Amino acid sequence: MVRPGKKLLFAVTSLFVAVLTTAVAAPPATSAPAGKVLGYFAEWGVYDRNYHVKNIETSGSAERLTHVDYAFGNVTNGQCAIGDSYAAYDKFYDAAGSVDGVADTWDAGALRGNFGQLKRLKKLHPNLKVLYSFGGWTWSSGFSQAARNPTAFANSCYQLLNDPRWAGLFDGIDIDWEYPNACGITCDSSGAAALKNLLAALRAKFGNKLISAAISGDGTSGGKLDAADYAGAVRYADWFNVMTYDYFGAWAATGPTAPHSPLTSYGGIPTAGFYSDAAIQKLRSKGVPAGKLLLGIGFYGRGWTGVSQSAPGGSATGAAPGKYEAGVEDYNVLKTKCPATGTVAGTAYAKCGNEWWSYDTPGTIKGKVEYTRKRGLGGDFFWELSKDTAGGELIRALTS
Template sequence: MHSQELAAGVFTFQTTSTWATGYCAQLRFTNTSGAALARWTVTFELAPGMRITSLSNGQWSAQGQVHLVTDQGWNGAVPVGGTASFSFCGHHTGTVSAPFNYTLNSEPVGTTPPPPPPPSDLQAPSVVQGLNVVSKTAQSIELAWQAASDNVGVTGYEVFQNSAAAAVATPSGTSVSVGGLQPGTSYVFTVKARDAAGNRSAASAPLTVSTEPLAAPKRMVGYFVSWGIYQRQFYAKNLDTTGTAAKLTHLNYAFGRVVNGRCDVAAGNPEADYTWHHTAAMSVDGVADNGQPLRGNLNQLKKLKAKYPHLKVLISLGGAEWSTGFSDAVSTADKRRVFVQSCIDAYIRGNLPAGAGVASGIFDGIDVDWEFPAVNWGGQPGRPEDTANFTEMMAEFRRQLDAVRPGLLLTMASGSSSEVFSKIQLSVLPTYLDFITVMTYDMHGGWDPTANFHAALYNQAANPSKARRDSTHEAIQGHLDAGVPPAKLVLGVPLYGRGWQGTQAGPTGDGLYQNTSGAAWGNWDVYSNSGMFDYYYIKNVLEPAGVKRRHPEAQVPYLYNPASGLWVSYDDPVSIGVKGQYINTRQLGGAMFWDLSSDDAQGSLVAAMKTALAP
């Protein structure tokens, strides 16, 4: 405590707390002037190395080392012998000393010598150690380091970027986030410690770190089916009017047929492919077919590409019904060479029965949808040698496509069941492929006696079929575990639902996992019940008549009509958005849709995924 008597009063200075670089104190005066004070004003000076950062119980201003404090009105009256006080906190460079050269209401003290200056701090802090990267993005890097030491105390740090003389950041703590950086660029950082006296340490050891490259845009892959122009009356034009074409990156045209060891366009659906007459109302550009050699879907795809140059169009070979010819076609090296050559000749060079080269330039690559190599499924006998032959076929496709034009795409569709994808060499196939779409749907359907999710994102604790690993997440993880890079993996999303009829309500009244009387009659079924419902039909017809629920584990909706016994598993914009976030979180390559004719007139499901995947 320091006291000093003046003509008008006695001042007492008392520190209330001190630390390495700071202090708090109280300054009190006693009125010994012989007359009561109605208001008061105090001035004083601080010793070098001391400064005030905050003050209470007074109005404070400063000019250099001279500080002026006036009362706040409520504490202005000081009777004879009474006291008034104010408190303040601030920084110091080593020693806290009493103020000097006081005045009270302009009454000078005379000459009061300042206290001796504190000893000079000439010692720099220690060199910063342990500079490391905490995290980084395409445009920022977060750094951290160990605290430096100092004889008085470290007050902050200076972070330097590359060879710049000025610090890019001056944090008080031992971490910082440096922003405004360029993607995929290397930077060198050093850090210096500083103390209150302005001493700086030598620079830390340099740390070289690169920002992340800009993430490639997520793929939006949609299947456009050739037969959609018939009963469904779904044309390439619909992809334009719904806004879907603008959102897609890739369009797979389904399907090309493999017959007698070759891609045989005439044995597939030639009417829909290149002879169907599109009226002006059906046509992408509003111009009707007029007897030209190339008509049908292929001509419309050509027009769609002209309107959307970013869109890559691929021919998809095989599918559920046209995969029986693959096994023989690729059974030897010579057969593989001839088979691949026939596919490239038909779809890449565009040599169709309608004319040589008429379809040239329409397809940007080939999608192989062999369902499924080495598996007895769909009427085809699986052979053990299909596993190796499938890989060799992809290698041959890659070789011949590159010979025609580097940049032509090669993709494949893989199954969701480990019984299927374990039969192909997933650790090798990505070498030849641009990406792999996973058909993460149809995991349950009318062939099952009980109602269950056909495209759940995650499995459920109460799922009686849980051992089958029947969820999107488990299918994707299985492909990742097998060696597929995440960026080459595209998650499949159904734009349709699977339904059962005669579903019992069960103990919870929602029909989930309950016995049924089989597949329901789908909205396009005529001769047999497939259990398939397009999303637009579910939204417009089935939802209003049933009770819609959302499963907290599966993360997908389901619908139950207790009156009719109809139970439907499907995706809606909400669950599509959740799957989109899953794609982002897992850093997958994008999303695939089967099939585009099942979305509503607004393209709501595709739009929901585009929103979720948008950067």
């Protein structure tokens, strides 16, 4: 028990500590609790892939997800912009195609499309959070101009996310810049502080809304993670989605064959530092908190053709055929077309005929989740929902 005289001293001391703490506090950002399960929903999936918001519900994935990143918004003229307005908020869903069994209407001002369906999904799952992701591989070139005026960029994004037509849908924003002060589809020279400045402007505008960024998984010395101030940038973000996949693929047409999403290194890896643990350890060494890192998992495989060797490291003649893109195929196709024949570095590979593929299976995903927990990371994310099976086989492995 504290005597009355000590209560006053305690109160004064506590007030002093509170004032001092407030004076030196870091910029506001919500904490990143462990256990996130985040999946990207690709806007264009409603076309050839025939994957809709309803599929998130019928697959059983909605109840397992904590966050959905809607991909992608464009970055043009230094501002956030809608990618495909028809898919986003105009496409009509009848009762059979709607997530809640209720048809859209053509009433003036009625919200349709993916945005309308996601709002309905959130009503069914009130704890589910939805972020609007901007950029991606194709649209990242627009960030260079956005970085010249971060405040104007942040203002445009805030306006778009809070448009009255879909008010209440988005809980935050995701920045998928590939890559700040480095090369992706184009080369950026905005400087090491560009991402930090962009996220700082977003935080100032969005307050306590969720802010995340998808970042490189390059663990090499002098690589993409050394090109920008990620430790400074993370102070303004709730978490980073570390893209720990696409390390190797058939852009190296003659091989050597190698898993595109290795968790660890292995003997014969073509590039030292091109594996998940190297990226995580590099970010940790820079001062990025483990709880603000999400490990990336690809729900797809990458493959070569003209391969005779079953084990990794074989030669090839080019990219294996894929339904939408040469050298790439969804897990829901590969699991039966080319079942896994081995594992290496915490992921799986498959040899069928003269084709060689690497991809994650339910078993290897469980191993990656175990890594996430042992390292104290904030959770896992994946690209992307339509690549899973109709019953959500991979996301079940993520949450089992």
